[in-house]
Amino acid sequence: MPHFDQQNTTDTSAALISGRALLCERDDRILFEALDFDWRSGQIVRISGPNGAGKSTLIRIVLGLGASLDGALFFKGEPMQRARYDFRSQLLYLGHQVGIKTSLTPEENLNWLCPQASKDEIYGALAKVGLHGFEDVLAQGLSAGQQRRVALARLYLEEKSIWILDEPFTAIDKDGVAQLEQRIIEHAKDGGLVVLTTHHQFDFDVDELVLGAQSVEGVN
Amino acid sequence: MAHSSPLIALFKRDLLIAFRNRGELLNPLMFFLMVASLFPLAVTPDPKFLGLIAPGIIWVGALLATLLSLDLMFKSDFEDGSLEQMLLQPQPTLLFVMVKTFLHWLTAGLPLTLLAPLLGVMLALPEGGYWPLIFSLLLGTPTLSLLGSIGAGLTVGLKKGGMLMPLLILPLYIPVLIFAASSVQAGVDGNSYTGHLAFLGAYLALMFVLAPVASAAALKISIAR
Numbered sequence: 001m002p003h004f005d006q007q008n009t010t011d012t013s014a015a016l017i018s019g020r021a022l023l024c025e026r027d028d029r030i031l032f033e034a035l036d037f038d039w040r041s042g043q044i045v046r047i048s049g050p051n052g053a054g055k056s057t058l059i060r061i062v063l064g065l066g067a068s069l070d071g072a073l074f075f076k077g078e079p080m081q082r083a084r085y086d087f088r089s090q091l092l093y094l095g096h097q098v099g100i101k102t103s104l105t106p107e108e109n110l111n112w113l114c115p116q117a118s119k120d121e122i123y124g125a126l127a128k129v130g131l132h133g134f135e136d137v138l139a140q141g142l143s144a145g146q147q148r149r150v151a152l153a154r155l156y157l158e159e160k161s162i163w164i165l166d167e168p169f170t171a172i173d174k175d176g177v178a179q180l181e182q183r184i185i186e187h188a189k190d191g192g193l194v195v196l197t198t199h200h201q202f203d204f205d206v207d208e209l210v211l212g213a214q215s216v217e218g219v220n
Numbered sequence: 221m222a223h224s225s226p227l228i229a230l231f232k233r234d235l236l237i238a239f240r241n242r243g244e245l246l247n248p249l250m251f252f253l254m255v256a257s258l259f260p261l262a263v264t265p266d267p268k269f270l271g272l273i274a275p276g277i278i279w280v281g282a283l284l285a286t287l288l289s290l291d292l293m294f295k296s297d298f299e300d301g302s303l304e305q306m307l308l309q310p311q312p313t314l315l316f317v318m319v320k321t322f323l324h325w326l327t328a329g330l331p332l333t334l335l336a337p338l339l340g341v342m343l344a345l346p347e348g349g350y351w352p353l354i355f356s357l358l359l360g361t362p363t364l365s366l367l368g369s370i371g372a373g374l375t376v377g378l379k380k381g382g383m384l385m386p387l388l389i390l391p392l393y394i395p396v397l398i399f400a401a402s403s404v405q406a407g408v409d410g411n412s413y414t415g416h417l418a419f420l421g422a423y424l425a426l427m428f429v430l431a432p433v434a435s436a437a438a439l440k441i442s443i444a445r
Contacts, residue, residue: 060444063308067444088310097301101233103240108233113305115229 013077015040016162016193017062017087022071024057031057032211035071041161044188045195046202049211055197056096058211059166062195063093092160094168098151102140106131106150109139114157125156130176145171152176155183163187165196226309227319234323244292245327248285252332255281256339267344274343275353275404281339282332282357283364283397287386289328290368293320294376294439303376307443313436321369321432329361345408352407352417356400359420366424366431367392373438395423 012018015038022035031054039045047055060066062073064084075083100109110122117125126135129149139147148171155163163184169177177200184194185204238245259277260270297303297320306316336357337350345353371389375381403416 065304065307065440065443085310088308091308093304093308095301095304097299097304099300099302099305101237101296101300101302103237104233108236112226112229112233115225 011077012038012074014038015074016076017195018074018077019062020072020074022058022061022069022073024054024061024066024070026054026057037209039193039195041191041193042188043193044184044202044206045193045209046206047195047197047209047211048199053211055211056166059164059195059197063091063164087162090161091164092154092158092162093164093166094151094154095166096170098148100139100147100150102147103138105136105138106142106153107135109150110153110157113151113154117157121157122153125153126150128156129153129179145173145176148172149176152180155180155187161192163192163194163196165194165198167197169198169200226311227315230306230316231319231323234320235326238323238327245289245331248289248328249331249335251288252281252285252335252339255284256342259343270344271346271408274340274345275349275401275408277343278336278339278345278353279356279360279397279401279404282336282361283393285332286328286361286364286368287389289324290372290385293324293369293372295372298376298442303439303443307440313439314432317369317373317432317435317439321365321435324368325362325365329357329365333357333361345404348410349404349408352403352413355413355417356403356420359417359424360396360400363396363420363424363427364393366427369435370431370438373435373442375442376439377442396420399423 012020017037017039019035019037023033024031035058037045047058049055057066061069064080073080075087080087099113106126107119107122110117110125114122123135126132129152131146131149131153134142134146139150142150152168152172168180172180181202181204184196188194256277259273263273264270294303297306307313309316333354336353339345340350340353367389368385371385374388375385378384399416399419403413403420406413406416
């Protein structure tokens with residue numbers, strides 16, 4: 001199960017997102033260098049590594065939110081700078097902060113996060129993440145886990161092919177984790193790409209991208 | 221339709237949040253009102269003298285009240301991750317900045333404009349000053365919001381950015397203050413004030429083009445920790 005092509009470092013057209021020779025330096029410390037990867041449709045990629053290894057940093061670089069970029073990123077073989085609109089049209093990102101407004105209800109929050117979704121769809125998605133009956137409770141009255149579940153409802157609402165999830169299992173209970181796992185597998189089976197950082201162990205096969213404190217190594 | 225809907229959704233969302241937290245919106249207005257009500261007590265209640273300084277007081281009050289409200293423009297969006305979501309939309313960031321700026325004007329600049337004639341009465345502003353006061357505020361407060369969005373964007377990521385933003389944008393506010401206050405003065409003196417308003421309009425047009433671009437760039441810098 002090779003998750004990045006060591007032999008073929010120039011061709012990036014087969015992959016959805018590719019990185020070439022990525023380097024990240026923080027406070028004179030190199031987090032990772034010469035990092036190559038090809039992420040394809042149908043893959044579940046887990047970025048792992050100890051705390052401070054640069055997992056979130058790598059994600060922000062891929063998203064284009066990072067401070068600086070050394071190396072090159074490609075989307076469907078095109079340089080990311082030129083393909084940004086296409087990339088973002090297909091992107092669903094959940095970060096450490098998920099963009100939930102506490103003075104709004106879950107339904108109102110999703111109205112803005114998924115403007116295309118109808119009211120029925122939003123209610124259906126909220127029911128799926130276990131928030132049936134909480135649709136019009138202000139989010140400040142919800143627990144941290146419930147607030148994250150509101151954001152996770154987006155996974156049922158939006159038809160985006162690329163999911164980039166930074167620590168999606170934070171504050172989610174056991175049943176929620178199992179359900180989320182299921183949804184991730186489903187999405188990959190439907191031909192989507194899921195990139196996530198987590199310390200959670202999966203029961204199924206995922207492609208690993210291991211970031212070490214000193215060096216980068218690919219482990220299958 | 222699908223292209224513009226995230227912008228409309230953002231507008232609706234922020235309007236709803238503003239309505240839920242309407243207490244916060246009253247702060248700049250209260251400040252504005254207090255400035256105007258304390259001057260007659262501290263200086264003199266003499267209408268003649270107050271009429272002389274009224275244009276300046278009202279405009280300084282409006283400018284400082286706007287400055288007070290700028291902190292909130294991007295702060296909560298930055299803290300709860302909404303800003304990241306905005307920057308990751310396929311649409312250009314400057315469109316979102318324009319929506320946020322317009323909302324800031326709608327919730328700060330417009331109420332100040334509507335309240336200003338009342339302050340004119342409290343400060344015995346002579347009759348000729350009311351129309352230029354309203355026109356100058358209508359043209360000047362959007363400029364304050366636009367310029368403020370740059371400062372707010374640059375300082376949103378700073379924990380202790382308290383005094384930095386006023387220092388950054390006050391110099392850019394000075395032309396607005398000078399031409400707006402003097403337009404009111406010209407109206408009081410019975411002179412033509414269209415020249416002053418024309419300058420305010422030109423400054424607004426210039427900032428309408430430049431500020432959202434600068435503010436979007438500032439936000440990108442702020443979010444790239």
